[in-house]
Amino acid sequence: MFPHERSLVAKLADKPFALVGVNSDPIEELPAIQKKEQITWRSFAAGPGGGEIAKAWNVRSWPTIYILDEDGVIRAKNLRDEAMEKKVEELLAAMATKKK
């Protein structure tokens, strides 16, 4: 998962795009994990099991992925790899067209 996400973040660095994580590791271990995996994006340190955040979002399998548009509306759930990337680019393209 990480290599793909790293390349996506790098590729879309100049676009209105953000990767936001909700991490389920012990909170004190998160800084070291982020360093080791070269994770440059921000994550909520939700604690083991994803704590209250994962509970509120009814997350029961990891990774669980949501894609939100610029208005915070859920546009896709659990797409992976190419399909995930395609959806993100589709939403960015729609945003660009809207602005014009």
Next chain:
Amino acid sequence: MRTIITPLLVATLLTPILGAQQQISPDDRKAHVACVKKELADAETALFEKYQKAKDDAEREVVMKERPDGGTFAKKLWPLVTANPADDAAAEALAWMMRISEDAADKKKATELLFQHHVKSEAIADVCASLAYQPSKANLEFVERVAKETPHDAVRGQATWAKVQLLGGALRAAESITGGAMTPEQQKGYEEYLGAGTLAWLKMLDGKAIAASRETLLEEIATKFADVKAGHGTLGEAAKAELFELRNLAIGKAAPDIVGKDADGVQFKLSDYRGKVVLLDFWGEW
């Protein structure tokens, strides 16, 4: 001499097999079931290790041809089950055989015996739970039949919960088959994994009707079976969380905000990213 020794020898050899099945202690019967399950698990582990060591696709294909056939292991338990189909060891064996048998006749016979001898047992709830994440027509019919025939409300609740999971899994599987999100190779592998029967069944499902029936079932669980224990909580809590997801976390809904702290202890919100396309990733290394 030979004519005398042979029948004696045969009798001696057979006693531990035939006689022992009748008198063997319940613990030994359970150990026997555990042992056969472990044999298959060990064979699968060995295969997995070989698969990981394979250098290329051609080698991997050769390794996959050696995949242990679960059905052969399942057949090993027929003597135990036939000797006494009614105890807990037999229930465990039958549930396992039903799940992994590749021979349709074995599968059917195991299912029938399970119903005949164990449908009134509370342990059948565990069988429903073990099937809940493998969507297929047979598994769905199984949990529906348990819900109908069990005398225990708690078991009916768990069977209903398993049905909700199976329907949800079936919807997701049907979506991934038709969604075009997989590469052709992934698609082929996934369809092989599902099998022709399940694939045909999934393609016939009416997604809208299933989504509606899941919602009705979840409401039923939240009202009638709310106090039934499930995992770390109750079925009521689980059903409410699922209903929340269905109603508020579906595609097209505004994402609920998240407020929390990052790795450095700095507070931030999901809504800070309004104006940007956001990939929200629930992840972990643990």
